[in-house]
Amino acid sequence: MRRLDYKWVVAVVFAFGMFMNLLDTTIVNVALPTFAVEFKATTTSIEWVVTGYLLALAIFIPVSGWVGDRFGTKRTFMAALAAFTLGSLLCALSGSINELIAFRVVQGIGGGMLMPVGMAMIFRAFAPSERPQAGAVITIPAAFAPAAGPVLGGYLVEYQSWHWIFLINIPVGLIALLIAGLFLREERQPDPGRLDVPGFLLSGVGLAVLMYALAEGGTRGLDDTRVILIALAGIALLALFAVVELRTERPLLDLRLFKDGLFRAVSIIWIPAQAAFIGAVFLVPLLLQLEMGMSPLQSGLTTFPAAIGIALTAQPAGRLYNYVGPRRLVITGMVGLFLTTLAFLLVDLQTDQWWVRLIMFLRGASFGFVMVPATTAAYVTIRPEDSGRATAIGSAIPQAAASFGVAVMATALTNRLIAHNAVLGSPATRDGALLAFHDAFFVASLFPVLAFFAAFLINDKVALRAGRKPKSPEPAEAVFLDVSAADGES
Numbered sequence: 001m002r003r004l005d006y007k008w009v010v011a012v013v014f015a016f017g018m019f020m021n022l023l024d025t026t027i028v029n030v031a032l033p034t035f036a037v038e039f040k041a042t043t044t045s046i047e048w049v050v051t052g053y054l055l056a057l058a059i060f061i062p063v064s065g066w067v068g069d070r071f072g073t074k075r076t077f078m079a080a081l082a083a084f085t086l087g088s089l090l091c092a093l094s095g096s097i098n099e100l101i102a103f104r105v106v107q108g109i110g111g112g113m114l115m116p117v118g119m120a121m122i123f124r125a126f127a128p129s130e131r132p133q134a135g136a137v138i139t140i141p142a143a144f145a146p147a148a149g150p151v152l153g154g155y156l157v158e159y160q161s162w163h164w165i166f167l168i169n170i171p172v173g174l175i176a177l178l179i180a181g182l183f184l185r186e187e188r189q190p191d192p193g194r195l196d197v198p199g200f201l202l203s204g205v206g207l208a209v210l211m212y213a214l215a216e217g218g219t220r221g222l223d224d225t226r227v228i229l230i231a232l233a234g235i236a237l238l239a240l241f242a243v244v245e246l247r248t249e250r251p252l253l254d255l256r257l258f259k260d261g262l263f264r265a266v267s268i269i270w271i272p273a274q275a276a277f278i279g280a281v282f283l284v285p286l287l288l289q290l291e292m293g294m295s296p297l298q299s300g301l302t303t304f305p306a307a308i309g310i311a312l313t314a315q316p317a318g319r320l321y322n323y324v325g326p327r328r329l330v331i332t333g334m335v336g337l338f339l340t341t342l343a344f345l346l347v348d349l350q351t352d353q354w355w356v357r358l359i360m361f362l363r364g365a366s367f368g369f370v371m372v373p374a375t376t377a378a379y380v381t382i383r384p385e386d387s388g389r390a391t392a393i394g395s396a397i398p399q400a401a402a403s404f405g406v407a408v409m410a411t412a413l414t415n416r417l418i419a420h421n422a423v424l425g426s427p428a429t430r431d432g433a434l435l436a437f438h439d440a441f442f443v444a445s446l447f448p449v450l451a452f453f454a455a456f457l458i459n460d461k462v463a464l465r466a467g468r469k470p471k472s473p474e475p476a477e478a479v480f481l482d483v484s485a486a487d488g489e490s
Helices: 006-027 029-038 043-071 073-092 097-125 128-159 169-183 197-220 225-247 255-259 261-291 296-303 305-324 326-346 353-379 384-419 427-457 460-467 473-489
Strands: none
Touching: 006 029, 006 073, 006 097, 006 128, 006 169, 029 043, 029 128, 029 261, 029 296, 043 073, 043 097, 043 197, 043 261, 043 384, 073 097, 073 169, 097 384, 128 296, 128 305, 197 225, 197 384, 225 255, 255 261, 255 384, 261 296, 261 326, 261 353, 261 384, 261 427, 261 460, 296 305, 296 353, 305 326, 305 353, 326 353, 326 427, 326 460, 353 384, 384 427
């Protein structure tokens, strides 16, 4: 390692951490039905295995920059690695669904700190002209980990045990910690400022309360007084968060950046788009395993074509960007996502696996046409000095939107299971459960419709004109950062 230039040491360490973090975003989904059986858990409880992790990511991504500047990037990165690795071990040792949810939050805290601080180290170690080389190294785990997750998770759950989907992180994390401890240099900013504690608390509590209200709505009904009051409390906390951030000199999330039209438009699009994509990803393994009778490995092999679809359309979408503009590409992707979500209404208990694989591939391909142009357009008009703050918002919104999508899908499924007098995974009520899944997928199809209309907020002329201007390193850094985060969410 000492023979390598320091910049490549940073790249190697970050590649380990990124692989572990991104693998975990997809490897767990295939095990959700197993958790339901193992812990005798309801759909609402299973939802929090995913939502708790995503919420922790969304809450701790914005604060990671300040922590890295205040305590040093090496120390922060190692602490994030340690939290993620320890969280993985504790998840593997969980004896109840509540323990698993709690330890997934620990994982999410580590993961939320890991990616932004690691990217900051990368861009400090590599000169602007060398960053494409760094990108080539980082692209490997960014592309391979999400695609490998469903298949690897299916194999481990079926032929080993569900504990191994978490235990597999431990050797990777320990190797990364060892290399980081021995070879990384400490970097600290002289004036990190003060942490926006009110913003941090209001955003975290507000999101958690709102997600809890949605979860309760599945069993109690969305018209239940208690559910409505909890939801209103969450909305009020988030509204207060917005007021505080707009009045704070150094806010956790600088909401003033939403004055930029392109950045605001893409941020609005990300909420329904990410909710639609990730929400359906939550539903599919439950349908395949608990109702259609597939094994975990079969389920993983059936869902992973979505990652292939994203990988295959990412470059064509990037090339088409300068010819047709981001708006048309996003609209095309949203139409595809809408149609492929509705396609699940035609899936029954006897549908061939290859039809489901085709749907998943087309969903991934459609999302690729959304992800690449939206990520690029978001930052082209952001000033260089604002790129770091814009990236914090651009990274947190998709994670929060993903947790919202999972919560809505779990609520819809739970509510419709009750309406159809069905029990998830019960052979006696499979027909009713299938109808409940169809209802949930119909709800999921409404999100792309919202994103479709939101796409008209994108001004192609402004996006293309700004994109042709000579770019400084900072905006390029912001785009690179957010693309990495978006890949992980897939």
